[in-house]
Amino acid sequence: PAIAITDHGVVQSFPEANHAYDDIVSDYRKQYQKDHPEATKDEMKQVYPPFKVIYGVEAYLVDDVKGMVTGSKGQSLDDPYVVFDIETTGFSPVANRIIEIGAVRVEKGSIVDRFSVFVNPQVPIPFKIEQLTSINDSMVVDAETIEDVLPKFLEFSKGAVMVAHNAGFDMSFIIENCKRLGIEQEFTYVDTVGLARMLLPGLNRFKLDTVAKALGVSLENHHRAVDDAEATAGIFLKFVEMLKKQHDMTNLDQLEEFSHVSDETIMKMPTYHVIILAKNDLGRVNLYRLVSWSHLKYFSRRPRIPKSVLNQYREGLIIGSACEAGELYQAILRGVPDAELAKIVKFYDYLEIQPLGNNQFMIESPKITKVQNEEDLKEINRKIVALGERFNKPVVGTCDVHFMNPEDEVYRRIIMAGKGFGDADSQPPLYLRTTDEMLEEFEYLGSAKAREIVIENPVKIAGMVEKITPVRPDKCPPVIPDSDKMLRDICYNKAHSMYGEDLPEIVTERLERELNSIISNGFAVMYIIAQKLVWKSVEDGYLVGSRGSVGSSFV
Numbered sequence: 001p002a003i004a005i006t007d008h009g010v011v012q013s014f015p016e017a018n019h020a021y022d023d024i025v026s027d028y029r030k031q032y033q034k035d036h037p038e039a040t041k042d043e044m045k046q047v048y049p050p051f052k053v054i055y056g057v058e059a060y061l062v063d064d065v066k067g068m069v070t071g072s073k074g075q076s077l078d079d080p081y082v083v084f085d086i087e088t089t090g091f092s093p094v095a096n097r098i099i100e101i102g103a104v105r106v107e108k109g110s111i112v113d114r115f116s117v118f119v120n121p122q123v124p125i126p127f128k129i130e131q132l133t134s135i136n137d138s139m140v141v142d143a144e145t146i147e148d149v150l151p152k153f154l155e156f157s158k159g160a161v162m163v164a165h166n167a168g169f170d171m172s173f174i175i176e177n178c179k180r181l182g183i184e185q186e187f188t189y190v191d192t193v194g195l196a197r198m199l200l201p202g203l204n205r206f207k208l209d210t211v212a213k214a215l216g217v218s219l220e221n222h223h224r225a226v227d228d229a230e231a232t233a234g235i236f237l238k239f240v241e242m243l244k245k246q247h248d249m250t251n252l253d254q255l256e257e258f259s260h261v262s263d264e265t266i267m268k269m270p271t272y273h274v275i276i277l278a279k280n281d282l283g284r285v286n287l288y289r290l291v292s293w294s295h296l297k298y299f300s301r302r303p304r305i306p307k308s309v310l311n312q313y314r315e316g317l318i319i320g321s322a323c324e325a326g327e328l329y330q331a332i333l334r335g336v337p338d339a340e341l342a343k344i345v346k347f348y349d350y351l352e353i354q355p356l357g358n359n360q361f362m363i364e365s366p367k368i369t370k371v372q373n374e375e376d377l378k379e380i381n382r383k384i385v386a387l388g389e390r391f392n393k394p395v396v397g398t399c400d401v402h403f404m405n406p407e408d409e410v411y412r413r414i415i416m417a418g419k420g421f422g423d424a425d426s427q428p429p430l431y432l433r434t435t436d437e438m439l440e441e442f443e444y445l446g447s448a449k450a451r452e453i454v455i456e457n458p459v460k461i462a463g464m465v466e467k468i469t470p471v472r473p474d475k476c477p478p479v480i481p482d483s484d485k486m487l488r489d490i491c492y493n494k495a496h497s498m499y500g501e502d503l504p505e506i507v508t509e510r511l512e513r514e515l516n517s518i519i520s521n522g523f524a525v526m527y528i529i530a531q532k533l534v535w536k537s538v539e540d541g542y543l544v545g546s547r548g549s550v551g552s553s554f555v
Helices: 014-035 041-045 127-133 146-156 167-180 192-199 208-215 225-247 252-257 281-296 307-312 327-334 338-347 374-390 406-418 435-441 447-463 483-499 505-520 524-539 549-554
Strands: 002-008 052-062 081-088 098-107 110-118 161-164 189-191 272-278 304-306 317-320 351-353 395-397
Touching: 002 272, 014 041, 014 052, 052 281, 052 307, 081 127, 081 167, 081 225, 098 127, 098 146, 098 225, 110 146, 110 225, 146 167, 161 167, 161 225, 167 189, 189 192, 192 225, 208 225, 272 281, 272 327, 281 304, 281 307, 281 317, 304 307, 327 338, 327 374, 338 374, 351 374, 374 395, 395 447, 435 447, 483 505, 483 524, 505 524
Parallel strands: 002 052, 052 304, 081 161, 161 189, 351 395
Antiparallel strands: 052 272, 081 098, 098 110, 272 317
């Protein structure tokens, strides 16, 4: 009963969609009138087809509300901190393993102890990881396994706040392995990437070597855990000094409260896809506001919408988790802890899954180790469905349509090649599938669940959306009290000054014809504004020309 228009970052197709819908309405009413010849004009105005356009956007979301501190308990900046780094066999804490832990313990501004150990992952180290870290199988084969190493590391870290560069990644492995080993422990951790974004806004990138260079911190043997940990500790100590001197901070609660991200930082942060739908006129206004700001205030390579701003103007909007480039899908690929997944899911009004062909590129991608085959793609979709059930969020199957028919992929291929995409010739099947095709796509979820996500939940979400138009039908001119009378007085006074007290009939007739046309269409206020601008221009020494008898009468 509906179709949603969600272009990337823009709403420029809305008028065309609205005109197409108007044509559908017109044809529907003609048929209705044939079937109901007794229907009056007023009745016909209330007749609409059982179909509507949902206006939205596939936006670029920036998570600017993610704090620099997680799990703060008000610890002092002078308390013990363990600054650490890990090397792993891949990016997923669930699928991959730790191969090295390096850490330094900081107390009262000084490094007081070090921890450095290899970990036997009990699986071969991938060649690309060996190239990156210089760690090979022979270096870890005689090392202890994580079952022995992790308790020792936790003992080393006892009573300390954890610190890491991109702490979410490193901590996800520690938390996952604690869970796997049945170790219950709460962590407080600080992310030096977030600190760098706040304290060094002039940097374009916030990688460890870039930040270290900006602060004059030595970094040798980059991508070896203990060396990276020691460099991160040097960075952290300089940041603590800056927090104390520049911002008068003494504890983590203050830092958490201060976690405001500047506009400049938002323009450098990673983006996620997000679907935003307008469900009523207020939502339409808020959608336009967000799209405008994304281009005027936060644009950098693409129009960005900060999550904090989206939260502020969320009324009247429906938020969906989008495709594989969305925040939720990417978090699952990274294997983030369940607590963080829960936080992400709660932000959205509905969750999306898509046909396997849409994400087939992941299987060939060397960067995505979590996805090796179609079964892995199915497991991710199953996980999203399970999250929807757990948190009572409707899950919908969407096509991520970029062209109508399968053969139309050639047009997108040309566009992407023109933009420099190296994989432009490998187009996923992003065409508009039929209901039967979509049901077949998700049959692996079971017939009932497939019907729920393909038919029932999309219809439910469409039902939440009112029938709206992208532009208000009324003209909404500015208002100047008595502008109609003012316009008449100006024109007639000028005419009398030219022709005397008794105006010739031809002059009166011409004036009335033009004045009635202007006033009846609500344009009198525009002429009053123009008249004021003419006088201002004359005063400033500009010559202004106007066409038409009324315009001439102003001059």
